[in-house]
Amino acid sequence: MASSSNSAVYPVGIGAVPARPHPRVLSIAGSDPSGGAGIQADLKSIAAHGGYGMAAITALTAQNTLGVSAVHVPPVEFLRQQLDAISSDIDIDAVKIGMLGDAAVIDEVRSWLEEVRPAVVVLDPVMVATSGDRLLHETAEASLRSLLPLADLITPNLPELAMLLGEPEAPDWATALDQGKRLAAECGTTVLLKGGHLAGNDCPDALVNTSGLLRQDVIEVPGTRVDTRNSHGTGCSLSSALATVQARTDDWEASLREVKPWLLQALATADGLKVGKGSGPVHHFHHLEPALNPAGKSGDFAARLWAEAVPELEAIYGLAFIQGLQSGRLPEPQFNYYLAQDAIYLNGYSRVLARAGALAPTEEEQLFWAKSSQLCLEVESELHRDWLSTRPASTETGPMTRSYVDHLLATSASGSYAVLLAAILPCYWLYAEVGQQLHAAYVQAGAPSDHPYAAWLKTYADEEFAAATRKAIDFTDAAAAGASAQERKAMVEAFAQSCRYETAFFDAPRLFA
Incomplete structure (x- = not known):
């Protein structure tokens, strides 16, 4: 029988770009051998939303749910060989960019983007891991800022947003919205503000664009905080899912409204995976399990x-x-x-x-x-x-x-x-x-x-x-x-x-x- 709920129904697939049943999405990011973040999380998110995932590896990390212990950045020439091998053979519908590591890597990715010009580019400016470990050299921050105008969507968390602006981290949502507006105006692109670092039970997100690309400058989507320590790879998962869905909707608001409930449930069911001793991964494929009790707590x-x-x-x-x-x-x-x-x-x-x-x-x-x-x-x-x-x-x-x-x-x-x-x-x-x-x-x-x-x-x-x-x-x-x-x-x-x-x-x- 029909579900008892009062949630709104939002249109999907609306936009100038015809829907692709399986968008071809390239993740340019670092590798997480524990499987919770980086390209591993990206590929899971892309698949969960019906896309065909590809990956060009920018960095190798030694990490697990407890933190990052080492980072190795391969020669930048090899990264370019990966990118050229993919783009010379496969039409790319969307690109998600994650961990870049250093200025040379950023410059190479920028050069490739300027040549290939993918239709959708989502940039997750990975600068600091959830564990607090720095993932971008301080000397590379200026290069990263130069990459921002080439992205269609930037998805910083609040600490990253502050670092991109050279300001203290926003203590509240109003300050975060102000910072987001200024970054969007400076880069001429859309910024996704994420409220995950705020205190309290509310966890809002907001799309910000000051150049008229959205129906209004700020579109807020409310949300409730999920009580779990298992949030490893949340930013990676969100950004790659948005890139995939945007490739068929061509509408950032519709994409966010589709992806956010999926991510909230991925967090709500994360405890059931029982991965690691620290901050474990989210459950990317919760929607494929029986609805009896995704957290596995039924008797x-x-x-x-x-x-x-x-x-x-x-x-x-x-x-x-x-x-x-x-x-x-x-x-x-x-x-x-x-x-x-x-x-x-x-x-x-x-x-x-x-x-x-x-x-x-x-x-x-x-x-x-x-x-x-x-x-x-x-x-x-x-x-x-x-x-x-x-x-x-x-x-x-x-x-x-x-x-x-x-x-x-x-x-x-x-x-x-x-x-x-x-x-x-x-x-x-x-x-x-x-x-x-x-x-x-x-x-x-x-x-x-x-x-x-x-x-x-x-x-x-x-x-x-x-x-x-x-x-x-x-x-x-x-x-x-x-x-x-x-x-x-x-x-x-x-x-x-x-x-x-x-x-x-x-x-x-x-x-x-």
Whole structure:
């Protein structure tokens, strides 16, 4: 069923440059043998966003999650040989530039850029590592500043922004915005300000351009800080992802709004990788894992339920409806029928969620289920009405919709909170998993702007709904811990039945539309 969230849907693929299904992106950066930063992080980020990654190595480092112990810069002539070998054979859609090391390397990269003139150049001015280790010789800072005007986007963190301007680090966001405006005006390019070094829970980003290339001089995108020590390679990952997405959107705002939620979730799931003793890497491929609990913190009972869900997921992915929705070739009458039935289902589902709130043993759970019930009616019903207001679809309750709702209502009448949660859970869990896979496939295909269901594919992968799914799993796990053996058996049966109804609901448009 449709996700309960109030997040905005942003257009993708809008711009003068035709979308490329797999942008060819070159990373010019240093190597991190631990795999968390540098070209290793770049290649993962490029692949995660559907691009074809290439790399020219500027420096070799000896580093891990604890820090950098040595840096070796190969002869600059060899770097130029790498760059020429790639550009003489392969059309490059975007370039991401990271660690450069010294003035000779910077000058060689500048010479190559002036000759090749790539369409998209993102410069991450790597000067200081997250660990505090300096990665750029002080004597090379002037050369780096001369490279800035050749970039389409510069992505400094706040310490790097201050170093580029020769000023103290910004103590607050207002000062950072002022510094960003001055750097953008000085270089004549767009600057991405990153709030990761600020104190507090807020972690905003802002695109700044004072020459009219954006819809306004400053475009702020709010964000919340993720509580994790595993942020190694965050700047590398963000800049290379932006280069990849920009190659198909030609719109920095659209690119940032697509990449930022991915990076936040990469940070939120980083702890589950368990890499190293220090600041570990982010999880670049979190979107390819099941949505049960990306941090790997679900309990034994949730794992038991997931085993029941896997066969139904396999069946769902094989449905013609899902395949047509993914490709965009689904006949519109089938999609209209699906939405009309979903609106009917959500009306009944909201009552079941409200019942869960009435049975919940804690205030946190009461509030969660009450809010979920409200969102079903306020947000999702509105989305359905907007689509269906100009498209014909029957408002009669279909047989599969009636059976599913009756199953949930009957379970809610049993009086068992634990069994009711098990029955409710597939509408969160399976839907979140299918949504992530559909959206991932859409992105891998280059997020074509002419996809008729593009807006819906984006809502399916909404991070707020993924977070709500993880909470619903945790509540179900906790309820199972306090349930009797007979009640846990009933939970498995209720969950399995709802899983079967999820599959049948997705298949219903083929049968009844």
